[in-house]
């Protein structure tokens with residue numbers, strides 16, 4: 001009887017806890033490049049959604065407008081945190097001015113397209129094409145950031161963890177501002193006399 005009871009005894013609580021808590025793989029803390037690349041992936045998914053909407057020949061201009069606004073907002077905030085925080089730090093650390101200048105010029109061109117899309121009627125024949133071209137342009141830009149800029153930044157002495165914190169904080173601020181910008185014109189009632 002005693003042997004059976006001992007055999008049935010479950011493993012001690014401490015042994016169980018240790019087993020449950022052991023991580024399968026040690027997780028690396030997310031650095032600035034991981035954070036920016038998460039934005040890249042999120043916006044890529046939005047472009048895919050926009051492409052499907054365009055292929056479905058949807059007449060829903062409201063949905064198109066909403067999706068395009070979201071893409072423009074995400075990209076504007078992303079470009080701003082790169083220009084304010086990430087690019088200056090990387091420029092100093094990697095000493096590759098050509099790469100940094102090209103990226104800055106690409107941001108300027110993307111912003112031109114964003115401004116055009118924001119001011120355009122989604123029923124316009126060229127609306128979908130402009131969004132598609134912006135997506136292709138961003139694909140190219142992201143590829144260069146991933147393969148050249150991020151690789152060089154990670155090989156440098158930059159503190160990418162502290163940069164990640166700064167990027168995150170600024171992104172939160174800018175997202176809130178963009179939300180305000182989006183609602184303010186609609187919330188303002190016309191002045192009655």
Ligand SMILES: [Fe+2]
Nearest residue numbers: 082103141145
């Ligand atoms: Fe960029």
Ligand SMILES: [Fe+2]
Nearest residue numbers: 036082142145
């Ligand atoms: Fe980027």
